[in-house]
Amino acid sequence: AQKITQTQPGMFVQEKEAVTLDCTYDTSDPSYGLFWYKQPSSGEMIFLIYQGSYDQQNATEGRYSLNFQKARKSANLVISASQLGDSAMYFCAMREGYYNQGGKLIFGQGTELSVKP
Amino acid sequence: NAGVTQTPKFRILKIGQSMTLQCTQDMNHNYMYWYRQDPGMGLKLIYYSVGAGITDKGEVPNGYNVSRSTTEDFPLRLELAAPSQTSVYFCASSSGLAGGPTDTQYFGPGTRLTVL
Numbered sequence: 507a508q509k510i511t512q513t514q515p516g517m518f519v520q521e522k523e524a525v526t527l528d529c530t531y532d533t534s535d536p537s538y539g540l541f542w543y544k545q546p547s548s549g550e551m552i553f554l555i556y557q558g559s560y561d562q563q564n565a566t567e568g569r570y571s572l573n574f575q576k577a578r579k580s581a582n583l584v585i586s587a588s589q590l591g592d593s594a595m596y597f598c599a600m601r602e603g604y605y606n607q608g609g610k611l612i613f614g615q616g617t618e619l620s621v622k623p
Numbered sequence: 624n625a626g627v628t629q630t631p632k633f634r635i636l637k638i639g640q641s642m643t644l645q646c647t648q649d650m651n652h653n654y655m656y657w658y659r660q661d662p663g664m665g666l667k668l669i670y671y672s673v674g675a676g677i678t679d680k681g682e683v684p685n686g687y688n689v690s691r692s693t694t695e696d697f698p699l700r701l702e703l704a705a706p707s708q709t710s711v712y713f714c715a716s717s718s719g720l721a722g723g724p725t726d727t728q729y730f731g732p733g734t735r736l737t738v739l
Contacts, residue, residue: 539726551713551730597665608673609654609717611728613665
């Protein structure tokens with residue numbers, strides 16, 4: 507069965523340092539997409555970064571990068587040069603297959619990141 | 624550009640009451656979704672739709688109903704509200720194009736529902 511696991515309920519990082527948020531997934535489908543969303547205390551869900559299962563290179567978006575290790579089924583989010591505004595909940599999500607399966611996302615339980623000044 | 628809008632933002636219901644959560648998107652997206660987020664948890668899919676007139680159940684559909692008469696609107700109906708339905712409800716939409724960042728789901732701001 508498809509599953510997303512985030513094993514770090516909470517993490518602290520010093521401002522300006524880099525931090526890695528862990529995400530492992532389980533699927534038998536060779537076609538899938540992995541997403542990271544940020545949820546600040548205001549509650550909205552903000553898309554950060556996407557990695558497709560056939561992508562040869564790790565995805566990057568500004569200070570966000572995704573460390574994609576397909577054999578290990580891991581898709582860790584790396585935030586470089588942390589800022590106070592990065593304090594939020596972070597969710598890893600997976601979409602199995604493409605749109606023949608409705609494009610549904612499965613979410614992990616989240617990691618709460620706190621950035622210290 | 625409004626994106627995905629949801630109303631109301633907050634609501635308190637009594638046990639047994641019914642209500643409809645409204646969701647509208649202005650991006651001409653074919654795919655729409657309803658999720659619920661319980662405290663300290665990730666989002667779970669309630670229902671989804673791949674186009675007007677087509678809906679299907681997600682992981683936690685019991686106690687809810689949906690309809691999709693237009694591309695823009697995807698209301699979620701709660702019948703006979705129960706305390707277990709206390710949650711934050713998110714509506715989302717996506718373009719339906721296979722593969723890549725264009726498949727991103729865009730979320731509304733959420734509706735915080737309390738059933739007492």
